[in-house]
Amino acid sequence: MVNRMTDNQQKEYLSLIEKQLRTYLPEEDLSQADLFNAMRYSLLAGGKRIRPTLILEFCRACGGNVNAALPFACAIEMIHTYSLIHDDLPCMDNDDMRRGRPSNHKVFGEDIALLAGDALLTMAFEVMLQKEAVEALGAQRAAQAAGILAAAAGAHGMVGGQVIDLMSEGRAISLDTLKTMDECKTGALIVAAAKMGCVLGGANDEQLTAAENYGKAIGLAFQIVDDILDVTSDTQTLGKPVGSDIGNDKCTYVSLMGLDNAEKTAAELTGAAVSALDCFGEQAGYLIQLAQELAARKN
Amino acid sequence: MVNRMTDNQQKEYLSLIEKQLRTYLPEEDLSQADLFNAMRYSLLAGGKRIRPTLILEFCRACGGNVNAALPFACAIEMIHTYSLIHDDLPCMDNDDMRRGRPSNHKVFGEDIALLAGDALLTMAFEVMLQKEAVEALGAQRAAQAAGILAAAAGAHGMVGGQVIDLMSEGRAISLDTLKTMDECKTGALIVAAAKMGCVLGGANDEQLTAAENYGKAIGLAFQIVDDILDVTSDTQTLGKPVGSDIGNDKCTYVSLMGLDNAEKTAAELTGAAVSALDCFGEQAGYLIQLAQELAARKN
Numbered sequence: 001m002v003n004r005m006t007d008n009q010q011k012e013y014l015s016l017i018e019k020q021l022r023t024y025l026p027e028e029d030l031s032q033a034d035l036f037n038a039m040r041y042s043l044l045a046g047g048k049r050i051r052p053t054l055i056l057e058f059c060r061a062c063g064g065n066v067n068a069a070l071p072f073a074c075a076i077e078m079i080h081t082y083s084l085i086h087d088d089l090p091c092m093d094n095d096d097m098r099r100g101r102p103s104n105h106k107v108f109g110e111d112i113a114l115l116a117g118d119a120l121l122t123m124a125f126e127v128m129l130q131k132e133a134v135e136a137l138g139a140q141r142a143a144q145a146a147g148i149l150a151a152a153a154g155a156h157g158m159v160g161g162q163v164i165d166l167m168s169e170g171r172a173i174s175l176d177t178l179k180t181m182d183e184c185k186t187g188a189l190i191v192a193a194a195k196m197g198c199v200l201g202g203a204n205d206e207q208l209t210a211a212e213n214y215g216k217a218i219g220l221a222f223q224i225v226d227d228i229l230d231v232t233s234d235t236q237t238l239g240k241p242v243g244s245d246i247g248n249d250k251c252t253y254v255s256l257m258g259l260d261n262a263e264k265t266a267a268e269l270t271g272a273a274v275s276a277l278d279c280f281g282e283q284a285g286y287l288i289q290l291a292q293e294l295a296a297r298k299n
Numbered sequence: 300m301v302n303r304m305t306d307n308q309q310k311e312y313l314s315l316i317e318k319q320l321r322t323y324l325p326e327e328d329l330s331q332a333d334l335f336n337a338m339r340y341s342l343l344a345g346g347k348r349i350r351p352t353l354i355l356e357f358c359r360a361c362g363g364n365v366n367a368a369l370p371f372a373c374a375i376e377m378i379h380t381y382s383l384i385h386d387d388l389p390c391m392d393n394d395d396m397r398r399g400r401p402s403n404h405k406v407f408g409e410d411i412a413l414l415a416g417d418a419l420l421t422m423a424f425e426v427m428l429q430k431e432a433v434e435a436l437g438a439q440r441a442a443q444a445a446g447i448l449a450a451a452a453g454a455h456g457m458v459g460g461q462v463i464d465l466m467s468e469g470r471a472i473s474l475d476t477l478k479t480m481d482e483c484k485t486g487a488l489i490v491a492a493a494k495m496g497c498v499l500g501g502a503n504d505e506q507l508t509a510a511e512n513y514g515k516a517i518g519l520a521f522q523i524v525d526d527i528l529d530v531t532s533d534t535q536t537l538g539k540p541v542g543s544d545i546g547n548d549k550c551t552y553v554s555l556m557g558l559d560n561a562e563k564t565a566a567e568l569t570g571a572a573v574s575a576l577d578c579f580g581e582q583a584g585y586l587i588q589l590a591q592e593l594a595a596r597k598n
Contacts, residue, residue, distance in 0.1 A: 035454055035462045086417060091388075091409035110390035111465055114413070115458050118385060121417065122453035125424045129446030139438035146445070147428030154421035155334055159414050163334045166410055 009286050010053065017052045018044070020070045021077065024127055038108040038116035039123075043081045045099055051076040051193040053290070058197025058211055061283040068136035069200045072145050075124035076193055079153050082120035085113055087162065100239065124149070137200060145196040152192035161185025170249065175256045179220065187219035210276050217273035218291050224266040225295060227252035231259065238299050270295040308585050309352065316351045317343070319369045320376065323426055337407040337415035338422075342380045344398055350375045350492040352589070357496025357510055360582040367435040368499045371444050374423035375492055378452050381419035384412055386461065399538065423448070436499060444495040451491035460484025469548065474555045478519065486518035509575050516572035517590050523565040524594060526551035530558065537598050569594040 025040050052073030059069040088095040088103040089110060095103050105113035127133065128146040137145075151157060161184025168181065194215035198208045229238055230245045231254055245252045253262045273291040277284035324339045351372030358368040387394040387402040388409060394402050404412035426432060427445040436444075450456060460483025467480065493514035497507045528537055529544045530553055544551045552561045572590040576583035 032454060032459045032462050034466070035459065039454065082417075086413060089390075089413065091390075091413060112462070114385060114388065114390060115461055115465075118381075118416075118420065119454040119458040121420055122449055122458065125445065126449035126453055129442050129449055131443075131446070134439075134442050134446070139442045140433075143428050143433050143438045143442045143445075144430075146424065146442075147430070147433070150421055150425035150428055154425055155331060155338065155418040159418040159421065160331045160334065162414055163331050163411070166414075167333070 009057075013053050013056050014049055016056070016066070016070060017049050017073055017077070020074050024074060024123065034108060034112050035116060035119060038104055038112045039120055041107060042085050042098075042104050042116065043078060043120060045101065047099065049077060050290075050294070051080055051189055054190065054193035054215070054287075055197040055200070057286055057290070058194050058203075059201035060197075061280050061287065062198055062201025062203040062207055064197075064201025065136070068133075069197065071127045071130065071133040072149075072196055072200060075128045075146075076149060076189060076196070078120045078124040078127075079149065079158075080189060082117040082124075083153075083158060083162070085117040085120070089113060092162075092166075121153075141199055141202070145199045148192050148195050148199065149189075152188040157184055157188035157192075158186075161188065168251070173251045175253075178251055178253065178256060182220060182223045183216070186223060187216060190219035190222070191215035206279050210279050213276040214273045214287065214291070217269045217276065218294055221266045221269035221273065221291075222294055224253045224262050224269070225297065227254045228259065228262055228266065229297075229299070230254070233298065266295055308356075312352050312355050313348055315355070315365070315369060316348050316372055316376065319373050323373060323422065333407060333411050334415060334418060337403055337411045338419055340406060341384050341397075341403050341415065342377060342419060344400065346398065348376060349589075349593070350379055350488055353489065353492035353514070353586075354496040354499070356585055356589070357493050357502075358500035360579050360586065361497055361500025361502040361506055363496075363500025364435070367432075368496065370426045370429065370432040371448075371495055371499060374427045374445075375448060375488060375495070377419045377423040377426075378448065378457075379488060381416040381423075382452075382457060382461070384416040384419070388412060391461075391465075420452075440498055440501070444498045447491050447495050447498065448488075451487040456483055456487035456491075457485075460487065467550070472550045474552075477550055477552065477555060481519060481522045482515070485522060486515060489518035489521070490514035505578050509578050512575040513572045513586065513590070516568045516575065517593055520565045520568035520572065520590075521593055523552045523561050523568070524596065526553045527558065527561055527565065528596075528598070529553070532597065565594055 021043060025036060025043060027040070055073045055076060056066050056069055060066050084098060085104045087093050088098055089105055096106050097103060103113075104116060108116065125146060128142060128149070134142040153159065161181050164177065164181040165185060168177065173181075191212055192215075194211035195208060198211045203211070227245065230242055230252065233242050235242050245255070253265070257265065270291050274284075274288050277287055280287070320342060324335060324342065326339070354372045354375060355365050355368055359365050383397060384403045386392050387397055388404055395405050396402060402412075403415060407415065424445060427441060427448070433441045452458065460480050463476065463480040464484060467476065472480075490511055491514075493510035494507060497510045502510070526544065529541055529551065532541050534541050544554070552564070556564065569590050573587050576586055579586070
């Protein structure tokens with residue numbers, strides 16, 4: 001019963017998110033056709049939409065208006081998407097493939113891919129600060145939520161994590177450095193999503209802290225599970241080549257902690273995420289389910 | 300007398316802007332040293348600071364608090380700077396030099412330059428939406444001003460203009476296309492600066508429209524004067540090689556309109572910018588002077 005409920009809830013959120021994303025990048029927009037095609041190619045390529053889902057569900061759990069939170073949900077996905085486009089560029093990870101398709105610059109060229117990333121990052125703030133979005137929530141909440149996202153995405157957050165990643169390439173790093181890198185590179189946006197949802201929903205301080213702790217725990221668990229799947233899964237299930245971390249001589253939670261410890265830590269973090277939500281009472285049902293599903297996922 | 304007044308005013312603004320920019324990128328910040336060094340290298344490299352000056356002066360002319368507008372002035376300069384860093388990258392204009400120094404990626408590498416640009420773009424929104432900045436102005440004005448900047452910097456503004464520029468490379472373009480490109484690529488941020496200053500200063504609708512018209516006129520005049528100087532100046536006065544547009548077979552206002560017509564149009568636009576400010580009365584003194592100085596500049 002719980003599973004079916006959360007399954008329906010996830011489908012409803014995905015449908016809302018996909019529909020809203022398309023309104024920001026209408027196909028009829030023929031000005032700058034190349035740029036918009038490149039933005040659409042990566043932004044509308046599907047994916048789990050974890051970050052926007054967290055915003056909508058935390059907003060709802062705090063008693064807020066899910067529809068008013070939609071521009072913010074789309075904004076965080078735009079920022080996540082821009083980071084993937086820039087990350088794949090030849091001067092960065094030089095990845096030709098992303099989610100089973102040629103990466104953005106392989107299709108549109110490096111120049112347009114760079115600009116599509118810049119435009120998505122900028123559009124994130126545009127949609128959060130549009131008159132309608134601000135009016136639906138009140139300027140105070142809108143500005144606070146957009147500010148949380150800006151801080152998480154920048155030099156002390158996601159971009160900072162990418163720098164640590166670059167600096168660590170081909171070098172042995174400690175478990176602490178790996179954790180710091182992941183807290184910045186991927187954790188910061190996940191924590192921001194949880195906090196933004198709370199702010200948009202009018203949370204109290206206790207809920208805001210709980211959301212932050214939940215976000216930190218599932219963010220790190222997510223990375224550890226990624227590393228575990230790279231050694232325990234098979235290419236067909238995972239949807240991408242397994243064993244790539246070992247092949248690239250990359251320091252991972254599995255290589256630094258051992259497989260057993262990594263699995264134990266992921267389970268502990270998932271438990272901590274669930275416990276963190278105590279103050280949400282019954283409203284935490286779907287968020288608990290989400291933490292458990294992310295831990296148990298096979299790809 | 301007027302000249303000395305405006306000269307002092309410009310010096311005061313520059314000092315405020317440079318000081319505030321440094322507070323956002325303190326040298327003591329040793330986390331992500333490479334990233335912050337790259338951000339500092341380009342952001343603190345001087346320049347005319349025209350856009351932040353417009354924000355501060357329009358804010359003052361509308362009776363607003365110049366100090367409260369400083370984060371917004373810094374934000375627009377961060378966005379201008381990120382666009383220069385990304386523009387210089389090998390996959391874009393591939394420029395080795397900028398303002399007489401090696402461009403960012405020549406010093407820090409393409410990967411760090413890319414990320415420094417991303418971080419500056421993101422930091423722009425972070426500083427505008429910080430608690431203190433929002434409280435000093437009220438969330439309504441802060442969100443509106445930040446929203447104006449986001450719209451101007453994105454796919455329908457500055458980034459869109461860069462795409463037109465890319466598409467026009469090595470091709471003959473019409474005067475209309477050249478104007479559209481400049482209106483987006485450089486005009487949009489100048490217009491945004493004027494409007495943001497008005498919003499932050501609590502302008503009425505008449506003032507906001509006047510600022511928009513002023514910004515459009517000086518933005519276009521600025522580009523025309525750039526093209527004129529490329530054929531009429533000498534390398535020492537200009538501070539960069541003259542005749543580079545001809546050498547690059549580039550369509551310019553001079554090549555499309557002729558030198559005489561270009562000079563006449565720049566003068567007309569400057570006149571239109573001055574007239575647009577009528578509703579500001581005495582408060583327009585410095586903005587009038589600024590329009591005239593930009594038209595009469597030698598580099």
